[in-house]
Amino acid sequence: MAKSNNQIIIFDTTLRDGEQSPGASMSLEEKVQIAHAFEDLGVDVMEAGFPAASNGDFEAVSEIAKILKKTIPCGLARAVKADIEKCKDALKHSKRFRIHTFLSTSPLHMKHKLKKTPKEVLELIKDSVSLARRFTDDVEWSPEDGTRTTPDFLCKTVELAIKCGAKTINIPDTVGYTIPDEYYKTIKLLFDKVPNIDKAIVSTHCHNDLGLAVANSLAGVKAGARQIECTINGIGERAGNAALEEIVMAIKTRSDLMPYKTNINTKKISSCSKLVANVTGFPVQFNKAIVGKNAFAHESGIHQDGMLKNKKTYEIMTPESVGVTKSSLVMGKHSGRNAFKDKAAELGYPDLNEELVNNTFKKFKDLADKKKHVFDEDIIALIDDDLMKHNNAISLSSLEVIAGTKGPQKAKIELMIYDEIKKTETEGDGPVDAIFKAIKKIYPHNVNLQLYQVQAVTEGTDAQATVSVRIEEKGKISVGQAADTDTLVASAKAYINALNKLIIKRKRTAPSPDLSASA
Known part of the structure; x- marks a missing residue:
């Protein structure tokens, strides 16, 4: 029978299985940063690493065990005495911790990977779970490649692990081979056939090789599982694991069909997703559910x-x-x-x-x-x-320019300013400078000229010139452009064009009848 309690334990394995993604290694500092964030997220159990894998993994698990206050730290161990003792040594700084030990149980794995008989595998399960139970009362056991294990043998191994002290039984779809209906039947089988199943919490651990990890996990919950193993962004071996964010939001969004609850603070999901993506260097695909750039x-x-x-x-x-x-x-x-x-x-x-x-x-x-x-x-x-x-504040009425080698260069200009004609004459360091100074004199303003560029549109001495002007005022940038067979006329029009745009920009943020009161 499935447990009546509808609380789902979220077991996050981003720091262990997630880090096993090729190229996703994390430094000690990064793992500690993620551990803090995940505890804040509301993760119930955190698989911090595989202490026997390396000195770095041992140190990371040890440091994380020291800092976690609410989340239970967990270490992974093979069914080997040295592995389990390493787990205990790494986790001993925590008041409570979990040792997660596993052993292959499918005919394929037992024959080609372990090279052991079913009888020998049962003996190893007994020894490893019993040893782990000596160090903590929170022991989790997993039959690796559980979904390709023969049903009778799976039930036998689970019954033995519980008898030896395992409080959590995790059924891994190690290679992402199963489908939801089949996985449902696998979990249901345990509740129907294992006599002491009521003494343990059943867990799911599904890989995404067929894109079914989340669907399989939820099917397992429907069959009675009350722990889900998952990772942020679904990272992990090969095609990854069931994605924490998808599982949690599926449960929350479809509570009408899945009346379960988790301790996850969903408002922290996006920030945790970005943190893991930045640390691992694994970008989240744009169309990724929940946390992808295009999700909303x-x-x-x-x-x-x-x-x-x-x-x-x-x-x-x-x-x-x-x-x-x-x-x-x-x-x-x-x-x-x-x-x-x-x-x-x-x-x-x-x-x-x-x-x-x-x-x-x-x-x-x-x-x-x-x-x-x-x-x-x-x-x-x-x-x-x-x-x-329709709303030009400034327009060019007339322009006369004196240029040449004898200087000084002068500009005589007439502008229409809000339906009022204004004129002036100025000198400058060249004809264009004289024109721009004349405009500023008639319509006082203070801008930085960032670009002045002339380009001939057609060939020949009668070519039409296109002038581009870019000006900036207090972070607001405006680009003006104008074309004329007279380059100097085009210059005046382009500057006025940019100025008119800037007036409109300024009106949007701080309504005012003009651009600036002083130079």
């Missing part, structure tokens, strides 16, 4: 429209529930008009009229067809360009 991102216009009306239309959990700040509407070629309008409001344009929204949205779709990623800055530039057509 929406680009489809239909989805974005639904999200804007009610987030539950396309999200079965809130991003905040796993520690993500908010959902994101990714702007791309699949985005719809409503999402574009919402994004514009988010960027500081809440009151765009319908004509401007329609015009800018069309340009946005054209741009999205050409660019893989449309950034916020791209959208701002499109809106600013359209706004400027």
Whole structure:
């Protein structure tokens, strides 16, 4: 019979099985950092390492055993006296600890790996579990390759391990071979056939070779298992382990069908995922459930429209529930008009009229067809360009320039400033400098000129020149561009274009009738 208690013990093996991922080795300092984070996350049991594997592993398990206050530290040991004693020595600094020992039980492993008979395997189980029980009353035993072990022999080994003192019986799907229905039957078999099964907690440990680790683990819980072994981000040998974040959020999200609970603080999941990814150097795939970059991102216009009306239309959990700040509407070629309008409001344009929204949205779709990623800055530039057509604060009325070798170079300029004509004349270090100084004199402002660039659009002496100007004020950057057969006229127009954009940017953050009161 399955236990009536619906509390699920989360046994995290990121520091042991997770570190066995090729290339995922962690330093002592990194393991201690992760151990602190996982205890804060609410992990019940932490498999800190394999003390007999190396001096580094021994030291890590020892240090982690010293720092854990609520989470139970655990060490892994083969069915070998030296391994089990190493575990005890590494964990002895903790008031309570677990020794997890294992031995292969499938016909394939017994014959080719252990080269031992079933009778010899039973004797080793008896000796190893009994020894571990001398050091702690919290002993876990695992039949390695349990899902390919013959049912009768599996039951016999489990009964013996419990008789010798094991309080937790873990059934590993070591090579990720089983499927949910089959794994359910395997766990159910233990409750039906092992007479002393009520004296132990049954645990799952599923690998993801067929992509079924989480599904198999939950099937095991349905059959009566009350501990799940898992890792953050699902890292581990080969294709990895059951992912802690998927298991916990599946239980939380579908409590109607899985009336279980864990001690995990789900709001810490995202930060723990990022920590493990950074430490191991294993990036989380974008479409990874729960913790992937795209898990709460929406680009489809239909989805974005639904999200804007009610987030539950396309999200079965809130991003905040796993520690993500908010959902994101990714702007791309699949985005719809409503999402574009919402994004514009988010960027500081809440009151765009319908004509401007329609015009800018069309340009946005054209741009999205050409660019893989449309950034916020791209959208701002499109809106600013359209706004400027109707809301230019400054426009060029006339320009006369005196240039040449005899100097000084002078600019005589006339500008329309908010429907008022203003004119001035200045000297400069070259004609372009004179033009820019004249503009500043008529319309005082203080900006840094970051770029001035001239490019001929066509060939010949009558070529049209395109001038690009980039200016910056208090972190706000604005780029202006203009074309004319007269390079100096193009220069004046480009600078004024950049200035108009900067005025619009400033109005969005601090409404004001002009750009700056002083130079």
